[in-house]
Each structure stands twice: as structure tokens, then as C-alpha cells.
Amino acid sequence: MVSAEAVVGCNCSSKSESSRCFNGTTCCFTSIPNQITSYSVEFQTPYGRAIATRGAGCSYAFLVEEAWWFNTDFYSLLPSAVPVVLEWGINSDDFELLSNRNHTGNSGGCFWDLSPMTVYCSCNEGYKGNYYLPDGCQDVDECKEDPYINCRGKCVNRPGSYTCIDYKIITIIGVSTGIGAIALPLLSWGLYKYIVRRRVAKLKRQFFKRNGGLLLQQHLSSIEDSHVDKGKLFTSMEIDTATDHFNENRILGRGGQGTVYKGMLLDGMIIAVKKSKSVDVGQVQQFVNEVVILSQINHRNVVKLLGFCLESEVPLLVYEFIPNGTLYHYLHDPDEEFPFSWEIRLRIANEVAGALSYLHFAAAIPIHHRDIKSSNILLDEKYQAKVADFGASKSLPIDQTHLTTMVRGTFGYLDPEYYQTSQFTDKSDVYSFGVVLAELLTGEKPISQLRAEEDRNLASYFVISMEENRLFDVLDKEVLDHGEQEEIIVVSNLAKRCLNPNGRYRPTMKEVAMELEQVQSQRNPTDFRQNEEEIDHIRTGSIHASGAIPMLMRSGAEVELTSMEEDQSLLSPR
Known part of the structure; x- marks a missing residue:
């Protein structure tokens, strides 16, 4: 075999018979150099003499792929066609063309053959394609393309190769991923x-400080008398739980000062929680002093007043729960099954007068209620009276006889002298109590559109009826049927004195209480008890005043009044 670059050949004698040949045929083979560009075949005798093509007999020569030659068993004549691989490359001048091809990573590579200067390129193992074409070498997905791949577990394709992942590891990864998905x-x-x-905790601290919590704690800790109730500081969580998050279904009533909710503490105690409408930051000192005083009242x-919560946006006051509604309800929405007798009315008047007398005179610092009315008088399970709703109340230093402040109260109960001068005195509570007495005697509402225009106000209607000697024309039927005439006249005259337009001529609450006690004692001498002795826990002077109580002074006669239509019973069921 001769080429332009080399002469190669082999000796095909009987002694050189190759095991690759068949049927005793002698043959030989030789490798062709890589640089060959063309070839021709010539047969010669062992002595170098050329043998003509026609004289060569059955001798023949052919090109064949070397790998195929060594991997094929010849038991018969050669096939009509054999494989030949044509290897080619590009010269160094054209190598720059490959720089524009899309080749990434280790997908393929090139090498130089220095003799001659030729570049050979090919795809690496795990890739397929033509390195010289624009798409270059592409990754082979062995997991999909090789059905006989030997992989225990899950086959995962990788660039140029693949990986087998044990199912245990997959399970661990899956579980870990699930746990992570839940845990995150x-x-x-x-x-x-x-x-x-x-x-929330920061906000509670801010509310507590703004509502005077720190000042209140200081006041409570300064009370050394262990026999005096100091009131409990409730947490907002306790109140929130007790009222079922201030559920609308728990509302007992709404008033001018706020809304009252029914609640139950963890120990089972039923309470009434008053939620104020707003807080006056400028009156924190006064609010704290008065709350401390009110919490010590145990009449x-x-x-x-059981305690307070100052961690909320507005202060919350916690009272004992009174179950049987208000005096207003029994007087103006009577129950036929429970007639409100004169005896009960007289006892309630006596109890309320004793409570107000105590507030005015038995405390170290007098307390003015400022909103006495039948809807603020509650009845407990034994139908005993309880004075409630001290939202408008004020305490007064002993050396001061009146308090100048914004006019607050309810139409029909408001002292006309207080309304004109803005100066509230203990006689202003006396006037309001006089209206309540008139309600007990007549069963009429303090303001009524059913009466003639000049008689719409119960106070004036009652006083004019007495002056015109028509008292028994305006009395309630229960009072007429079951009351003693002498008792009725005494109580009516007392009510008239309480309703005197000039406060100077009104009796004090102590005088009122004493007169009512006298009437009560004559009716039930065995059951008579002086209200001044009915103080459970506190005696005269036992309520402590901590620090001076600043008074709210106003130059004008500001007015904040509540109508009976706006007002609802507080601290008791509707």
C-alpha cells in the first residue's frame, strides 16, 4: 500500500498465516498512518517482482476499521461491505471559526496534530452532537436514553453523567423537606x-402610665390600715376573659359616662365592668384620688367598687354585680306579678338616704354623687337598694362647701340652682333625691310628655299639687291602697322640702335620713335599724385622703346633661 507520505505493507506467506483469516487462506494486515491522504494497492512476489492485477488470482486488499477487524470472527468469506471510518480535521487557519460555536463546560474539546498542522475536535463522554456545528455538543440524559442503565435507586441526570440516589436518602430528604415546610x-x-x-405589652405599659397606674399604685401602697379595702388592680387579660372580649351580648347598659358589661372572674364571681367613653389626661391626679376613696367605701x-384596670385604652372600673335591675324599671315598667308596695318604696327611700348621708358626712372627705336618679338605684337579690354609677361623683375637701365645675346630670333630676350657678353642693344631691321621693310617691317619670306642658317636670308638678292641696290626686295607686295617710304626708312634705329651689332651705341628707328612719321605725319597730350603724367595714374618718385633690374650676356654666331616653340602667340586667 503506497501513499504520498509512506509505503506500508505486510508479508502474506503461508508461514505468516493470520488467525483472523479463514478456510486456510493466508492473509496479513497492516495499520495505515493517520496522515495518509490517498492510497493505491500493489501485489508483489516475495522477491519484489510485481504481479499484474489479473495475475494476482484471488488476491485482494481492502480498507477496514481496525476495531471492527479485531472484534469480528471470520468463519466464512468476508462480507460484501466492511465499515471504514473517515477521520478528518480542520487546518489551523480555519480554527477561529470554532470560537463562534455554542460550547459550554466540558462538553467537548480539540487537540492539535502537528504533522500536519490539523485540529481535531470531538464531544466528550456523556455528550452527543457535532462539535463543529453551531449547537455544539449536547448533554445525554442517560436516565431516559439508556433503558439498561444499572442504577439502584433513583437515576438523576447530571451534565455529562448521571447519579444514582438511594431511596432511603430520598425518603430522608422528603421527610426533612416536609418537616421544614411545616416548621417554617x-x-x-x-x-x-x-x-x-x-x-401589646408596650402599649399596656403606656396606657397604665397614662391612666395614672403608677400614681394609683403609690397611693394604694401608702395605705397602712390592713382593715381597709384598697381595691384590686386587674390585668386587661382578666377583664377581657371575664367579659368574653367585651361581647355585645354582655352589655348591661349604656350611660353618659360609658358602657357596662357583665362578666365572670375565674373564681366564679359575677362582676359588672364599666368601660369609660374617654379619659381626660389632665384629670389623672383627681381620678386616682377619687378612685382610691371610692374603693374604700363599703356601705x-x-x-x-371591687377594683380597676388601667392597662386598657380607657380606664375600666370593676363593680359588684347587682342582679335585680333598677328602681326606675320597677316604678315605670311595673310587673303585675310583683307589685311595688308602699312598704318596699319606703324602705328603699330610707336605704338610699342612709347611703347618701354616709357619703356626705361619714367619710373623711365628703363625696357628692352628682347624678342621683332612679336608674342609678339598683336592687339586689333581696330587693335592697344599692346606689350606683359614681361616674360623675366628686370628692370635696372638708373646708370647702361647694364645687364649681361643668354642669353634669340628668334632665328632671338636676338642681336648678346648680344649673344656674355651676356650683354643686351637698344640697344638689338632696334635690335629686327629692325627685326620686316624688317618683316613689307618684309612680310618675321625672320628665313626661304625657302631662300638660307646665306639668312635664315632675318636681314642679309634685310641688304645685301639694300647694293646691291635690296631693292624693297624683299619688300612685299602690301608695294610696297600702300606705298610711300620716306616713304619706310626712314623706311628701319631706320631698317638697328637698325640692325647694333655694338650696339653703333644703334639709341635709343626714336630716332626710333621720326623718325617714323615724317613719320606718314607727311602721316596723322590731326591724328598725339606724342606717348610720349599717356600715360593714368602715367607720367615721376611716376613709383616707392621700394628697390634695385638685378641683376642676370653670369660669363659664358649661353643661353636660343626660336625658332619660339616652340613659340606661348600669351595673344590672336590662
Whole structure:
């Protein structure tokens, strides 16, 4: 075999018979150099003499792929066609063309053959395609394209190769991923709740400070008498739980000062929680002093202030719960099954007078209620009177006889002298109590559109009826049927004195209480008890005043009045 670059050949004698040949045929083979560009075949005798083509007999020569030659068994004549691989390359001048091809990573490579200067390129193992074409070498997905791949577990394709992942590892990864998917939201939720709790706690501290919590704690700790109730500081969580998050269904009533909710503490105690409408930051000192004083009141006919919560946006006051509604309800929405007798009315008047007398005179610092009315007089399970709703009440230093302030009260009960001068005195409570006495005697509402225009106000209607000697024409049927005429006249005259337009001529609440006690004692001498002795826990002078109580002074006669239509019973069921 001769080429332009080399002469190669082999000796095909009988002694050189190759095991690759068949049927005793002698043959030989030789490798062709890589640089060959063309070839021709010539047969010669062992002595170098050329043998003509026609004289060569059955001798023949052919090109064949070397790998095929060595991997094929010859048991018969050669096939009519054999494989030949044509290897080619590009010269160094054209190598720059390959720089524009899309080749990434280790998908393929090139090498130089220095003799001659030729570049050979090919795709690496695990890739397929033509390195010289624009798309270059593409990754082979062995997991899909090789059905006989030996992989225990899950086959995962990789660039140029593949990986077998054990199913145990897959399970572990899956479980870990699942746990992570669950844990991450839980951790996020926990972090969110932590941040919210921090913000809520900070907000509670701000409310507590703004509502006078620090000042109140200082006042409570300064009370050394262990026999005096100091009132409890409730947490906002306790109140929120007790009222079922201030559920609308728990509302007992609404008034001018706020809304009252029914609640139950964890120990089962039923309470009434008054939620104020707003807080006056400028009156914190006064509010704290008065709350401390009110919490120490433990009179049997005054609704007990159990404690307070200052962690909320507005202060919350916690009172004992009174179950049987208001005096207003029994007088103006009577129950036929429970007639409100004269005896009950007289006893209630006596109890309320004793409570107000105590507030005015038995405390170290007098307390003016400023909103006495039948809807603020509650009845407990034994139908005993309880004076409630001290939202408008004020305490007064002993050396001061009146308090100049914004006019507050309810139409029909408001002292006309107080309305004109803005100066509230203990006689202003006496006037309001006089209206309540008139309600008990007549069963009429303090303001009524059913009466003639000049008689719409019960106070003036009652006084004019007495002056015109028509008292028994305006009395309630229960009073007429069951009351003693002498008792009725005494109580009516007392009510008239309480309703005197000039406060100077009104009796004090102590005088009122004493007169009513006398009437009560004559009716039931065995059951008579002096209201001044019916103080459960506190005696005269036992209520402590901590620090000076600043008075609210106003130059003008500002007015804040409540109508009976707007007012609803507080601290008791509707």
C-alpha cells in the first residue's frame, strides 16, 4: 500500500498465516498512518517482482476499521461491505471559526496534530452532537436514553453523567423537606406572635402610665390600715376573659359616662365592668384620688367598687354585680306579678338616704354623687337598694362647701340652682333625691310628655299639687291602697322640702335620713335599724385622703346633661 507520505505493507506467506483469516487462506494486515491522504494497492512476489492485477488470482486488499477487524470472527468469506471510518480535521487557519460555536463546560474539546498542522475536535463522554456545528455538543440524559442503565435507586441526570440516589436518602430528604415546610410557617407564626406580644405589652405599659397606674399604685401602697379595702388592680387579660372580649351580648347598659358589661372572674364571681367613653389626661391626679376613696367605701347600700384596670385604652372600673335591675324599671315598667308596695318604696327611700348621708358626712372627705336618679338605684337579690354609677361623683375637701365645675346630670333630676350657678353642693344631691321621693310617691317619670306642658317636670308638678292641696290626686295607686295617710304626708312634705329651689332651705341628707328612719321605725319597730350603724367595714374618718385633690374650676356654666331616653340602667340586667 503506497501513499504520498509512506509505503506500508505486510508479508502474506503461508508461514505468516493470520488467525483472523479463514478456510486456510493466508492473509496479513497492516495499520495505515493517520496522515495518509490517498492510497493505491500493489501485489508483489516475495522477491519484489510485481504481479499484474489479473495475475494476482484471488488476491485482494481492502480498507477496514481496525476495531471492527479485531472484534469480528471470520468463519466464512468476508462480507460484501466492511465499515471504514473517515477521520478528518480542520487546518489551523480555519480554527477561529470554532470560537463562534455554542460550547459550554466540558462538553467537548480539540487537540492539535502537528504533522500536519490539523485540529481535531470531538464531544466528550456523556455528550452527543457535532462539535463543529453551531449547537455544539449536547448533554445525554442517560436516565431516559439508556433503558439498561444499572442504577439502584433513583437515576438523576447530571451534565455529562448521571447519579444514582438511594431511596432511603430520598425518603430522608422528603421527610426533612416536609418537616421544614411545616416548621417554617410555625416559626414564622411564633415570631409574629412574639412581636405582637411585645407591642401589646408596650402599649399596656403606656396606657397604665397614662391612666395614672403608677400614681394609683403609690397611693394604694401608702395605705397602712390592713382593715381597709384598697381595691384590686386587674390585668386587661382578666377583664377581657371575664367579659368574653367585651361581647355585645354582655352589655348591661349604656350611660353618659360609658358602657357596662357583665362578666365572670375565674373564681366564679359575677362582676359588672364599666368601660369609660374617654379619659381626660389632665384629670389623672383627681381620678386616682377619687378612685382610691371610692374603693374604700363599703356601705351596704352602695355598689361596691371591687377594683380597676388601667392597662386598657380607657380606664375600666370593676363593680359588684347587682342582679335585680333598677328602681326606675320597677316604678315605670311595673310587673303585675310583683307589685311595688308602699312598704318596699319606703324602705328603699330610707336605704338610699342612709347611703347618701354616709357619703356626705361619714367619710373623711365628703363625696357628692352628682347624678342621683332612679336608674342609678339598683336592687339586689333581696330587693335592697344599692346606689350606683359614681361616674360623675366628686370628692370635696372638708373646708370647702361647694364645687364649681361643668354642669353634669340628668334632665328632671338636676338642681336648678346648680344649673344656674355651676356650683354643686351637698344640697344638689338632696334635690335629686327629692325627685326620686316624688317618683316613689307618684309612680310618675321625672320628665313626661304625657302631662300638660307646665306639668312635664315632675318636681314642679309634685310641688304645685301639694300647694293646691291635690296631693292624693297624683299619688300612685299602690301608695294610696297600702300606705298610711300620716306616713304619706310626712314623706311628701319631706320631698317638697328637698325640692325647694333655694338650696339653703333644703334639709341635709343626714336630716332626710333621720326623718325617714323615724317613719320606718314607727311602721316596723322590731326591724328598725339606724342606717348610720349599717356600715360593714368602715367607720367615721376611716376613709383616707392621700394628697390634695385638685378641683376642676370653670369660669363659664358649661353643661353636660343626660336625658332619660339616652340613659340606661348600669351595673344590672336590662
